[in-house]
Amino acid sequence: MSSATLYSVSYDLVxxxxxxxxxxxxxxxxxxxxxxDLITGLAVLVxxxxxxxxxxxNTILLIWWERKLLGRFMDRRAAMHVxxxxxxxxxxxxFKLFHKSTVKPREADTLGYLSGPTAYMVASLLIFxxxxxxxxxxxxxxxxxxxxxxxxxxxxxLFIFVSAWSSNNKYSLMGGMRSAAQMIAYxxxxxxxxxxxxxxxxxxxLTTIVYEQQNYWFWGPLFLALIVFVAAMLAxxxxxxxxxxxxxxxxxxxWNTEYGGMLFAFFMFTDYLRALIGSILVVLLFLGGxxxxxxxxxxxxxxxxxxxxxxxxxxxxxxxxxxxxxxxxPRVRTDQLLRVGxxxxxxxxxxxxxxxxxxxxxxxxxxxxxxxxxxx
Amino acid sequence: MAESPGAEKREESPILWVxxxxxxxxxxxxxxxxxxxxxxxxxxxxxxxKFREKLEVKSGKPFGVGDIWDNYRGVHALNIETCISCNxxxxxxxxxxxxxVTVAGGDPKHPKKCPEIDYGKCSFCGxxxxxxxxxxxxxxxxxxxxxxxxxxxxxxxxxxxxxxxSKLPMNPIRLAxxxxxxxxxxxxxxxxxxxxxxxxxxxxxxxxxxxxxPEAKPGEKLPRRIxxxxxxxDSDCVRCGTCISVCPKExxxxxxxx
Numbered sequence: 001m002s003s004a005t006l007y008s009v010s011y012d013l014v015x016x017x018x019x020x021x022x023x024x025x026x027x028x029x030x031x032x033x034x035x036x037d038l039i040t041g042l043a044v045l046v047x048x049x050x051x052x053x054x055x056x057x058n059t060i061l062l063i064w065w066e067r068k069l070l071g072r073f074m075d076r077r078a079a080m081h082v083x084x085x086x087x088x089x090x091x092x093x094x095f096k097l098f099h100k101s102t103v104k105p106r107e108a109d110t111l112g113y114l115s116g117p118t119a120y121m122v123a124s125l126l127i128f129x130x131x132x133x134x135x136x137x138x139x140x141x142x143x144x145x146x147x148x149x150x151x152x153x154x155x156x157x158l159f160i161f162v163s164a165w166s167s168n169n170k171y172s173l174m175g176g177m178r179s180a181a182q183m184i185a186y187x188x189x190x191x192x193x194x195x196x197x198x199x200x201x202x203x204x205x206l207t208t209i210v211y212e213q214q215n216y217w218f219w220g221p222l223f224l225a226l227i228v229f230v231a232a233m234l235a236x237x238x239x240x241x242x243x244x245x246x247x248x249x250x251x252x253x254x255w256n257t258e259y260g261g262m263l264f265a266f267f268m269f270t271d272y273l274r275a276l277i278g279s280i281l282v283v284l285l286f287l288g289g290x291x292x293x294x295x296x297x298x299x300x301x302x303x304x305x306x307x308x309x310x311x312x313x314x315x316x317x318x319x320x321x322x323x324x325x326x327x328x329x330p331r332v333r334t335d336q337l338l339r340v341g342x343x344x345x346x347x348x349x350x351x352x353x354x355x356x357x358x359x360x361x362x363x364x365x366x367x368x369x370x371x372x373x374x375x376x
Numbered sequence: 377m378a379e380s381p382g383a384e385k386r387e388e389s390p391i392l393w394v395x396x397x398x399x400x401x402x403x404x405x406x407x408x409x410x411x412x413x414x415x416x417x418x419x420x421x422x423x424x425x426k427f428r429e430k431l432e433v434k435s436g437k438p439f440g441v442g443d444i445w446d447n448y449r450g451v452h453a454l455n456i457e458t459c460i461s462c463n464x465x466x467x468x469x470x471x472x473x474x475x476x477v478t479v480a481g482g483d484p485k486h487p488k489k490c491p492e493i494d495y496g497k498c499s500f501c502g503x504x505x506x507x508x509x510x511x512x513x514x515x516x517x518x519x520x521x522x523x524x525x526x527x528x529x530x531x532x533x534x535x536x537x538x539x540x541x542s543k544l545p546m547n548p549i550r551l552a553x554x555x556x557x558x559x560x561x562x563x564x565x566x567x568x569x570x571x572x573x574x575x576x577x578x579x580x581x582x583x584x585x586x587x588x589x590p591e592a593k594p595g596e597k598l599p600r601r602i603x604x605x606x607x608x609x610d611s612d613c614v615r616c617g618t619c620i621s622v623c624p625k626e627x628x629x630x631x632x633x634x
Contacts, residue, residue, distance in 0.1 A: 073401055075408040077416065328401035329394065 010050060011043040018042070048129075055128045058312070059272050060090045065316055066272075066323050073327035100261030108258065109166035116163025117259065117266035123155040124273045131280055132207045134290040134307030145206040146198070146285075150191065153236070153277065157183040160245070164255035175254030178334065179245035182235055185341040186242075190232035192349035196225040196356035197285045210289030217293075219286040221359050225352035226286045228345055230321070233278040235341070238271065240326035244334055279318040280311070287314050447547050448517045449500045452493055454536035455512040456481070460578040461489040462616035465504035465513050473497035474504060479533050486575075490533035495521050505547070509614035516544040556615045558630045560608045566627035569602030573619035573628060581612035582619060 018039055022030035032038075064079070064087055071078030079086030104113055130142070130149045142148060157180045164176025198204060200222065201212040219226050235242040246254025256267045283289060290307030292300070301310070332340070456479060466474040473494040482488030491504065491513060505513050516539060523529060560582075574582040584604040592598045606619070606628075620628045 069405075072408050072412065073405050075404060075412050076414040077412050080416070324398060324401060324405075327405075328397040330397075 006050065007043065007047050010046040011039065014042045014046055015039050051128050052125065055125060055273065055276075056269075059269060059276055060094070061087075062276050062316070062319060063090050063272050065319065069320055069323045070327055073323070094265060097261055097265040102261050102263055105168055105258050107168040109168070112162045112166025113258075114263070116159050116166060117256075117263045117270075120156060120159040120163070121266045121270040121273070123152055123159060124270050124277065126152050127277050130206075131277070131284070132210070132289070133280075133311055134305070135207070142205070144204045146194065146204045146209065149206070149277075149281070150194065153274070154183070154187055156236075156274065160255050163259070167255075167258035169258050171251040171253070171257045172255050175245045175247075175251045175257070179238065179255055181334075182238070182242065182244060182337060182341075185338055186232040186235035186345070189228050189341065189345035189349045190236060192346065193225040193229040193232065193352060194285065196222055196349070196352045199353065199356040200359055206284050206289075210284055210291060213288045214291060217286060217288040222286065222352060222356060224348060224355060226282075228349045228352060229285065230282060232341075232345060233282065234322065234325065235337070237275050237278050237322075239275065239322055241329040241332055242337060243331060244337060247331060275319060275322065276315070279315045279322070282318045283311060283314040287318070448519070449502045449515045449547060451495070451516055451518040451521055451531070451539060452491075452505065452536050453514050453516050453540035453544065453546060454490060454533055455540050456490055456533055456537045458510050458512040459488070459490050459533075460510055460614070462509060462578040462614055463489070463618060464507040464509060464614075464616050465491045467617070468503045468507040470501060470503060471497045471499050477533065491536075492530060492532050493536070494530045496526060496529040502547070509616065514540075515547040517547075518544055557632060558615055559610055559633055560613065560615075560619060561629055561631040561633065562606060563627045563629065564605060566625045567601070567605055568599075568625055569604035570624060571602070571604070572622045572624060573606050576618050576622045578616060578618060579612050579614055581609040582606045583609070 018033050022033045024030075025033060067078040067089075068086070069078075079089035082089040082092050104110065127149050130145050130152070132145070160179045160183075161176045164172040164179070167173075197209060197218055200218060201209040203209060203212070238245050243254075245251075246256065248254075251257065256264060259267060290311040292310055300306070461476065461482075463476055466476050473496075474491045475494075476489040477492045478487040479490045480488075493504075500515070502515055505515050508514075518539065521529065569584065569587075571584055574580075574584050583606070585607050587603050587605050589603045590598065608619075617630075620630070
């Protein structure tokens with residue numbers, strides 16, 4: 001595991017480029033251009049650009065992955081013409097949406113209508129600055145990464161509601177209401193399931209949580225919490241068994257009915273961005289993050305960027321589970337959704353917290369081994 | 377289970393509500409992982425593309441691997457050599473997708489015109505090949521005309537001549553010449569002997585015969601005209617109606633000679 005983080009890599013890159021430029025420039029220029037503040041600022045920009053590009057490419061790849069899997073679930077081949085195995089199909093679709101004009105309803109509230117999708121996307125992109133993708137990726141090393149990530153993650157209902165209300169459409173408004181109700185109802189079991197992980201790991205830092213799983217991944221002992229977390233995450237991502245906010249059969253397209261072109265692309269993109277974030281969170285909290293168990297040969301885990309590769313492999317497998325659920329289950333009713341959320345999920349989450357407390361007390365499990373020394 | 381399936385369903389565990397469809401979907405996924413049911417059509421097909429090259433056609437029976445019937449109404453084949461530019465195909469087309477365009481081979485005063493078909497509009501009704509008096513416009517079994525460009529949906533006469541020369545199986549029903557007992561009749565007092573009908577007749581079956589010029593009585597003016605009248609050779613006439621449409625005085629009409 002290298003000690004270089006993504007930020008330090010981008011800082012070194014910017015420093016090298018500016019020093020090379022400065023060596024050519026005459027006197028006042030070369031001092032000015034190697035100013036440390038300038039290097040820091042540009043390094044942050046480069047860091048953000050790398051994150052943004054990596055995130056967008058991964059999101060587009062995730063959409064491709066879902067399309068291919070869903071095609072096989074429906075006994076057909078999915079996009080296969082544009083690029084190798086249809087890999088560039090989503091780029092083509094994106095360019096098509098770029099070309100379209102933005103049609104704003106006359107009675108819509110301009111500020112809310114235009115800023116809603118943007119804020120929704122930005123709030124979801126923010127999380128990627130926090131998530132540790134591998135040991136060399138975590139930029140800030142904040143002690144409360146998990147809390148911050150989940151807090152930013154729960155911004156979304158607000159922006160959905162803003163854009164739904166300002167669309168001035170009854171279907172949008174109904175979708176926004178449903179979205180807010182659903183997301184708030186499932187925020188509670190989501191956080192309670194996370195509490196079980198935090199109790200066992202003894203830390204709110206995602207990097208620490210991953211390293212606490214070196215003896216065994218948490219999905220075995222905390223299986224109940226995993227189930228609750230995945231179900232709540234499905235509801236948070238508004239994916240198919242819980243996609244009431246955009247139920248096509250009842251509401252036209254839900255809270256993004258009035259959106260088209262680029263703004264619709266923002267919503268679509270962000271939905272998959274949140275699916276990516278949810279899958280990565282499942283991997284980080286329950287599936288050992290970028291680490292692999294000790295029986296995996298060292299050659300498979302020691303090549304450059306091995307951590308990122310393994311985390312992405314796990315993420316795509318977890319997302320395949322979400323696609324499997326989408327391909328299998330029908331949409332639930334609103335009352336069923338909320339009943340399951342409040343009456344089933346929260347007791348199960350509390351039970352999983354109790355099990356986590358028992359696990360911390362016992363410290364060793366016969367089949368899994370011992371949890372390492374707690375962070376405190 | 378057999379006597380009351382509904383009652384048993386109500387009793388089953390909610391976990392099965394989730395587990396059973398997921399198991400079904402997983403089975404479906406595993407089955408279609410190697411080879412899905414969909415055929416990637418332009419690249420692979422259920423039929424053997426060679427079958428359309430066969431020439432032995434039994435009327436009214438499917439032939440070949442893909443079971444296209446020989447009276448299928450597909451892309452037209454046009455024999456330019458026997459086309460007489462009678463315009464009947466364009467006249468009978470309900471979709472107005474046939475345009476008569478000039479092809480090589482006519483003299484400059486009377487250019488030879490053959491049908492050009494826009495398959496973007498064509499409904500494949502077959503009226504044009506029904507109406508064709510010479511049997512030069514027929515329909516073949518070719519049905520693949522999809523192109524990425526809209527202009528390529530328009531088939532020029534030369535292109536349909538290529539299809540004719542490739543000897544695809546043709547629709548035998550459409551090859552028969554239709555029965556038509558109607559004849560071109562003349563209303564003699566209206567005729568001015570202008571020769572337009574004889575000039576434009578695609579089969580050259582109209583001849584202009586001299587008629588005697590009557591003596592003008594005192595105080596009466598003879599009509600200004602050429603003292604000729606058209607005579608139609610019914611055995612050569614294909615009943616295209618070109619003479620009726622070009623007649624400036626509307627003195628020709630359809631009818632039956634008693």
